[in-house]
């Protein structure tokens with residue numbers, strides 16, 4: 496089985512030599528092939544080149560069951576890799592959204608038992624099946640917006656039964672969806688009501704009971720902690736990351752969204768795969784990241800939705816760091832998983848060049864999911880997760896035309912995806 500895409504106006508983000516990430520000045524480099532073809536066999540990218548050098552007879556010799564797509568005036572991009580979401584959740588929270596319009600802050604809402612705790616209460620009531628169906632609908636939505644891989648966190652359970660329910664749903668989604676999915680155990684997302692004033696006891700539960708159980712049942716790929724003012728301390732975080740290490744769960748943590756929490760340094764110390772949010776990142780944090788293998792990940796949707804200060808993304812790249820951007824799709828702080836919009840925000844609000852915005856939402860996102868040898872660029876041998884655009888003029892049009900859908904055809908695992916009506 497094969498798929499040949501011909502007459503591609505521009506084949507974007509090709510790689511001859513696979514890189515694990517793009518950092519500093521490399522982020523502005525995106526290789527593009529004009530007037531190109533792309534050949535896919537099974538679920539893999541096998542070859543690409545320019546139309547004038549395409550010998551179709553030779554390429555297709557002995558091949559049966561070949562599909563053809565014409566991409567005249569259209570572009571082909573590697574699918575977005577969204578390395579940070581909470582898209583398994585029971586219901587939306589637009590009531591709190593209106594409370595914030597009226598003047599309450601996200602932290603005040605959380606203090607009143609709203610926010611994450613509000614979703615956690617509903618999580619206990621919903622069935623696994625209902626949770627699966629609603630999450631599957633969200634996956635379908637982001638799939639047709641160009642996302643090809645997504646990380647999904649637990650963290651709205653906050654007791655073992657409900658955390659397990661979320662993680663089991665993510666396992667089911669992995670099987671049912673053509674998206675490449677990775678899961679993170681985020682037991683330490685908030686201190687549950689019944690542990691108020693006894694935070695260490697809840698951390699004990701996460702460390703001594705939940706993490707071993709997650710590992711035993713192979714329910715997650717990574718471990719996460721919300722290390723920030725009013726949530727979990729550096730000490731709590733280090734205990735959890737240590738337990739994660741013991742059980743083979745690498746860390747991807749929420750850090751420095753609300754303050755200089757020390758979360759970035761804790762993540763680096765435990766060789767986290769990524770530290771995410773990063774609104775409060777100063778010179779010390781940048782220095783720690785520079786000598787690490789940790790991907791700094793900015794979540795523009797949450798900053799936009801909550802009206803927060805912006806993470807110093809430009810400064811981080813100029814200092815030589817790699818940078819990823821993800822959607823943070825969740826009901827409280829970023830109710831959108833639209834990575835085209837994230838790319839626009841990257842350029843408009845964070846002053847990333849279109850090429851930098853593309854690297855942040857593809858290759859570097861793939862690194863932040865442990866998948867950069869498989870996804871994130873158009874390279875021979877990588878998984879064929881990509882999309883064909885509508886008729887657009889060039890790469891810069893992607894972040895420029897914010898709010899409109901530029902994706903026309905989605906190919907995941909080498910297969911053309913069709914919308915179910």
Ligand code: NIG
Nearest residue numbers: 610611797823825826827828
């Ligand atoms: O990444 N910052 C912590 N957690 C989520 C918000 C979750 C919620 O409000 O439901 C985030 O923004």
Ligand code: FE
Nearest residue numbers: 579581749823
């Ligand atoms: Fe998050």
